[in-house]
Amino acid sequence: EAYDEEILAHVGLDPALLPRVVRPGEVAGTVRDSHDLPFSKGTLVAPGTGDNAAAALGLGLRPGMPVMSLGTSGTVYAVSRRRPADPSGTVAGFADARGDWLPLACTLNCTLAVDRVATLLGLDREAVEPGTAVTLLPYLDGERTPNLPNASGLLHGLRHDTTAGQLLQAAYDGAVHSLLGALDLVLDEDADPSAPLLLIGGGARGTAWQQTVRRLSGRPVQVPEAKELVALGAAAQAAGLLTGEDPAAVARRWDTAAGPVLDAVERDEESLARIAGVLSDAAPLLERGTAGS
Known part of the structure; x- marks a missing residue:
């Protein structure tokens, strides 16, 4: 201020x-x-405010409620009462729209990268298959989180019996792994690890995205039914100005976060460890932008 x-x-x-x-x-x-x-x-x-802060306001977020937005790029954020400070630069210390903070991290490769892999394989984006040890890091435009601006995509562990559907699932896993790593940096120690992860954006309606987020996060996932959350946030901001109310409370009265809650499933630690291991081993190549397989 x-x-x-x-x-x-x-x-x-x-x-x-x-x-x-x-x-x-x-x-x-x-x-x-x-x-x-x-x-x-x-x-x-x-x-006024920015797009992510408006969406947070449109959801009526309370501090510690985690959001994952699945668009061309992917973002994770949560409202916080504490001013964020991340020396690595991964978490942006934005202000929110009502006087608190909105620590946020962003990945470059989300739905666009996964859809590109589906197109290359000639598959519908939902045509995933489980049961694979293949790893695909879909850094098709470099990457912001992790900070690998010169990286290209990396495919590891391909075998004769690997199917196209398994390759597509590996692309989902790689994208969600990046987002969950960013979320760990965004949430502070007061956040409830069992709270539902609010899934918004264009990819949030996709079954493959929903199930991948559930499996790799181990959290329940809630998909708000309200659309155009940025516009709803702007409307709540205007309503609060006219009535003197907290605009987040206005949005909560509108019940904008309401939507189906998918129960938590056991976290897939094996896949998370495998992806992290490939990322660590390939880091020198990814930093130079020479990784391909």
Whole structure:
């Protein structure tokens, strides 16, 4: 809720030249003349927020509730009362939309990478098969978490009896492994390890994604039925401004997180250890971007 004046000094910028930082839920002013905008004169103007923070608000998150968003990229985050600090840079210390914090980590390769593997194999994205020792790290665009910007995809453990469906499942496993590793860094010690993992984004409706997350996390998984959570967060923010309520409480009243809960299953420690082992052994190649098989 303030500028870092030490950083501004490094770039030679006088804080007096910058606009005042407005707190969440504070009215900055009103619309004076709408011009071509679809707002009437006198409409309140107040802070907005970013897409992930809006989705968190749209879900009415309480501190420690974990979220995994499965889109072109994958993100994991949770609201926290503590300011996050990660010297590795993996976890971004974002503010949330209501005065707390939103520690967040992001992977580059999520649904787009898995769909690309399905296309290469000529399979529907749900055509996975279990029972494989093959490992596929789908770092088709480098990777942010783990921090391997020059990496390419890596396939390890291929055998004559490996099926196309098993290769596709390995792509899901590789993507989810990265996200769960990021989630461990996002959640603080107060988080409930048995709390359902809220699964959102385009991939959240896919059975293969749901089952892979369940198997590798060992957590119950909840899939909210509400769509357009970013827009719902913006609506809750506006409603809170008009009524004086906590916007997260507004979203909880709307029951936006409601959806089926898939029970926890035993965590697949064998697959997690295998993927971690391949990642560790191949790290020098991945860092140079020369890994392929």
